[in-house]
Amino acid sequence: MAFDEAGLPAIDRFWARTQRGPQPDDCWTWTGPPTGGYGRLIVNGNRENAHRFAYTHFTGHRIPDGYHVDHLCRNQMCVNPRHLEPVTPKTNTNRGQSPSSVAARTGRCVSGKHALVGDNLRVRANGKRECRACCNDARKTYREANRDKIRAQKRASYLRNAESVKASARAYYWAKKDGD
Template sequence: MSISLDYATSLGAWQDKEGSLHWPKSGIMVISTADRSRDAYTPGSPTSKGGLPMLNQSTISPQFGDPRLPERFWAKVRVLENGCWGWMAGRTGGYGSFRVGSLRDGTRRMEPAHRWAYEHLIGSIPDGLEPDHLCRNRTCVNPTHIEPVTRRTNLLRGVGLTARNAAKTHCPAGHPYDEENTRLSARNQRHCRECTRERQRV
């Protein structure tokens, strides 16, 4: 199945510099009149049939506009050139926030948008793990850019104080943080044995 650029843009698609079509809207169904089976298609990546993926067709990775998420979710997302799905609505601590649940049954709450998208498009995040943005973009809700990891791994991959301290190879006095010269405290903090000995000599 192929459609004209004019028809695609009338449905909300746009074309990048390389000529590829991108689909910012969900819920648009294009029916191929030449196809006897009249499969329903949703905008996305081309299939082996030369058309667009069917709604009931399983894909290797989630596609932008996936119908498993509500249209009001996709209305808050824009595809960026680097493949991130940028969250354009409210944020908490730099991360997108998405309202879910109902006032009627008391389940209304705000959820981190990236976590909510991951759990609905990929699967649940195991207990003890948290979502880490591999793209280093807090506003990204693309689940293929997210990996469930431990809190420690998430901190060490970042650029915060924990990661900066972990990257240090020597103490402030210049002694190496190697196996022989390093003592770990009960809180898993590194201490230089040589500096400790020097303080005890005074």
């Protein structure tokens, strides 16, 4: 049995910070302070996510290494083991409600305006999928908003390069003249 510094078993501390709904299928809401959006408690001297503790304690199943515990109810503060399922990180992400998860499921870009197929789909070296049309729109908006800044940068680059070209030409001229 896991105890904390005060000598209370982890399961007692778990129930002290959990509010159960009247029905067995209702969410069990973690009322303790959240850390990173999830409940935490100390088990055997280690911090553990409350939903992971609930899953292993109440189901008796071990969570495979590298797996996440997905909240089927989409409530991060829920610790009801009936609402929890160990899944791969990819499955957990794809089930999520983030714009990139929705885009991956629907085949549309994050904005929802364009299909992510053919020439409109750009895959970066890190595997991130992007909508080419949205990237072009963002680039155009940035350039319009920062026109003067971009012109100043181009002018400074041009002047640096022009000086470099002049210096190279002078060096070539003097090397040629000295060689004659």
